[in-house]
Amino acid sequence: MKIVHISTYDILGGAARAAYRLHSGLKGQGYSSQMVVRKKQSSDPDVIGVTPLDTGQENERELFCYAAIQDRYINANRTKLSNTIFSLPYPGYDLSKLPEVIGADVLNLHWVAYYQSPFTITALLRLGKPVVWTLHDQWAFTGGCHYTAGCESYISDCSDCPQLASDPYSLPAGVLKDKIELFSGLSLTVVSPSRWLAECVKNSALFGRMRVAVIPNGVETDIFRPISKMRAKKLLGLPPDTMTVLFGAEYGSERRKGFKELAAAIGHCLSDPWFEAKAREDKVRILCFGQPDERIDSIKIPVISLGYLKSDQKVREAYNAADVFIQSSLEDNLPNTVLEAMSCGTPVIGFDVGGIPDMVQDGSEGRIIPAGDTVGMANAIIGLLSSPNLLVEMGQKSRSRTERFFSLGNQARNYSDLYLELRGEAKAFSKAGPQTKGKIRLKPGEPGKRFSPSVPLITQGGSDFSTVFDRVLLRTLKDLSPKLQRELDELNADRELRLDLINKQGKEIERLQAETDKWLKECDLLWAKVNTGEGER
Incomplete structure (x- = not known):
């Protein structure tokens, strides 16, 4: 069975890492698995990075328009409700004629923002193959937001978007309506890593009638494994009796990651006499990896910022150096960091949101706290740090639960069972072939191997989005025109300076040339x- 995974990235970011782990797990089970991505960063030969075909002037104009709308109508128009990514689903890379895709038995979509559009996804659905879409956030069934921040308009029509300060043309509503129209009547199976996201999918206007399966993500239990905490702390230069609390996030400034709540919880900890005494004795450290929020200095406990850890070994050492891992997210799916910490035998404290309760059972592998309850989180931190035996017991249970439910082998087997079932259904009910246009262009590479194939870039938008496109673009360009004029003026001023410099250099060259000519004439006379003197002599 040949499986092709379609993802914007292969290993950059949590969603990509989860997709790559599934790809690796399937290969470990003996299946043929490939990834087709927009941005390849790994050296895996089974990962194929694609590039767009050379675009003409018309496509360049369309791409500029989409970029302008994304930048001005969306990015510069956000409310304070959320600062999580909100993206247009256009344009898209048409993969429907790619040989790897045509030869696949099953297609598995993952996080495909800035890579796939409703049109290009529809082309894949029309290939007559089983198509699975593993969701890593809520973007697939909304009008553009990747996390809804509590909004439930995706259940109906995504109107009155609370994440846009101004939306006079109902852009998210138009995007969602296009998705509904384009996907209507086509077969798609949605996989959610968490029960929370699965419920959102079932309630959504887009996917409510489609099949939804819950298959948790997996983690490399052979890589993320327990080592001696004393040794791990020593590797970080910490005394073995130091109490350590670890947290991490790709972007700590993202509001839904809950850094504000984490800082508040640490502040409440310092109100406890036992914890405050330990902190005064310099026995407490906060560890963090990734890009922390700029307010990290407000935490009144020494913080060791590990930055971006570039190897699994360093990540494993960080988890093992921690007595407890904090997951303070206010919105999340099934965070990789929780699985990695548990696999390393480190208990987890997290809020009761998303898929966190799917991984951590309260009182067994850690503590689950009501969302936003910073006092409750502080009490949980103090309760675990003050009970070394309980930490050891919870750590052992965390490792055991990860091996039992969240290994790559378990994940791969669950997916392969689903693939095999869907293949049987697809053979019985075949669909029409693809209806997109364009040819695949291959760049030269090694003989017999594919290298960065180029595929058509589809800039076409759906009918509902197209009806508001021109109005949205007009407003966007109107807002953008002062900035463009300033940049043009700066370019013109810079051009004039360069021309003046060129003229001065030209005159200097002419002067030097004249001097050179004069010198050459003098040389000729000499x-x-x-020669005359030699003749006379």
């Missing part, structure tokens, strides 16, 4: 005199 040479003539030398």
Whole structure:
């Protein structure tokens, strides 16, 4: 069975890492698995990075328009409700004629923002193959937001978007309506890593009638494994009796990651006499990896920022150096960091949101706290740090639960069972072939191997989005025109300076050339005199 995974990235970011782990797990089970991505960063030969075909002037104009709308109508128009990514689903890379895709038995979509559009996804659905879409956030069934921040308009029509300060043309509503129209009547199976996201999918206007399966993500239990905490702390330069609390996030400034709540919880900890005494004795450290929020200095406990850890070994050492891992997210799916910490035998404290309760059972592998309850989180931190035996017991249970439910082998087997079932259904009910246009262009590579194939870039938008496109673009360009004029003026001023410099350099060259000519003439005269003198002699 040949499986092709379609993802914007292969290993950059949590969603990509989860997709790559599934790809690796399937290969470990003996299946043929490939990834087709927009941005390849790994050296895996089974990962194929694609590039767009050379675009003409018309496509360049369309791409500029989409970029302008994304930048001005969306990015510069956000409310304070959320600062999580909100993205247009256009344009898209048409993969429907790619040989790897045509030869696949099953297609598995993952996080495909800035890579796939409703049109290009529809082309894949029309290939007559089983198509699975593993969701890593809520973007697939909304009008553009990747996390809804509590909004439930995706259940109906995504109107009155609370994440946009101004939306006079109902852009998210138009995007969602296009998705509904384009996907109507086509077969798609949605996989959610968490029960929470699965319920959102079932309630959504887009996917409510489609099949939804819950298959948790997996983690490399052979890589993320327990080592001696004393040794791990020593590797970080910490005394073995130091109490350590670890947290991490790709972007700590993202509001839904809950850094504000984490800082508040640490502040409440310092109100406890036992914890405050330990902190005064310099026995407490906060560890963090990733890009922390700029307010990290407000935490009144020494913080060791590990930055971006570039190897699994360093990540494993960080988890093992921690007595407890904090997951303070206010919105999340099934965070990789929780699985990695548990696999390393480190208990987890997290809020009761998303898929966190799917991994951590309260009182067994850690503590689950009501969302936003910073006092409750502080009490949980103090309760675990003050009970070394309980930490050891919870750590052992965390490792055991990860091996039992969240290994790559378990994940791969669950997916392969689903693939095999869907293949049987697809053979019985075949669909029409693809209806997109364009040819695949291959760049030269090694003989017999594919290298960065180029595919058509589809800039076409859906009918509902197209009806508001021109109005949205007009407003966007109107807002953007002062900035463009300033940049043009700066370019013109810079051009004039460059021309003036070129003129001065030209005159200097002419002067030097004249001096050179004069010097050469003098040399000729001297040479003539030398020759005359030689003749007379």
